Amino acid sequence: MNYRHFSLVAVTLFLGVNAGAQSASKETMANLNAAHLGEANAQHRYVVFARTADAEGYAQVAKLFRAASAAEATHAFTHLGAILDLGGKVENSALDTVAPGTTLxxxxxxxxxxxxxxxxxxxxxxxxxxxENAPEAVRSFGFAMAVEKQHARLFTEAYAQLGKNPPATYFVCPSCGNTTVGAPARGKCPICQNPTTRYVNVP
Ligand SMILES: [Fe+2]
Ligand SMILES: [Fe+2]
Structure with a gap:
């Protein structure tokens, strides 16, 4: 599997987990919708920021933006799965226009x-x-929170090192978005427990 097949895999995984009827309050459904839209926008924004980074000569930072974008795509899909599984619908899927600044x-x-x-x-x-005991929402929010923690750290490092970012390869779990520097250790994903052999290298 390569990077271009990533979305297809995410859709397949989403369909695979979308089973069983649960319920959630209007507030959790609104939170899922806000998170779904936020992640879809982040996925798009990071692709644009990757282009800017490449244009400015920061190839390594561009790679990080593309890896994070792939991770945000998994979050958008798991949030979508939770929305549908909990009997809701997507309220807004319009993406923001992105006006990139400098990479810094x-x-x-x-x-x-x-x-x-x-x-x-x-x-x-x-x-x-x-x-509220809404397990699909707990699962989806939990995945995203664990991965945003990694992204915050990786982007903080990239910001501090801008212009001298060390070469790195990034791998992303197609189920939860777990983002690793270098190939993951063999075994189970520490966040979603799926095999790390499924991780995708994002070039
Ligand atoms: Fe993120
Ligand atoms: Fe995972």
Missing amino acids: ANLKQVVVGESYERDTMYPNYLKLAKA
């Missing part, structure tokens, strides 16, 4: 966004979904 400015903005998702947005969403 883009990285600064992304660190703020990922940190907010890690520290505020997903912890709040997760807490409510747990209280």
Whole structure:
């Protein structure tokens, strides 16, 4: 499997997990919708930021943006799966227009966004979904929160090292978006427990 097949795999996995009827409050459904739209926008925004990074000569940072974009795609799909599984529907799928700044400015903005998702947005969403016993939402928010933590760290490092970013390869779990520097260790994904042999190298 290569990077171009990533979305197809994510769709397949989404269909595979979309079984069983659960329920959630209007608030959790609104949270899932906000998260779905946010992740779809992040997926798109990071592709645009990768182009800017390549144009400015920051090939390594471009690679990180593409890996994170692939991870955000998995989050959009798992959120979509939870929305449908919980009997809801997608309220808004219109993507924002992206006006990229310099790579330095883009990285600064992304660190703020990922940190907010890690520290505020997903912890709040997760807490409510747990209280409501909505397992598909708990699973989906949990995956995203764990991965945004990694993204916040990776983008913070990339920002601090801009211009002298060390060469790295990135791998992404197609089920949960887990993003590793270098090939993952053989075994189970620490976040979703699927085999790490499924991870995809994002060039
Ligand atoms: Fe992220
Ligand atoms: Fe995973």
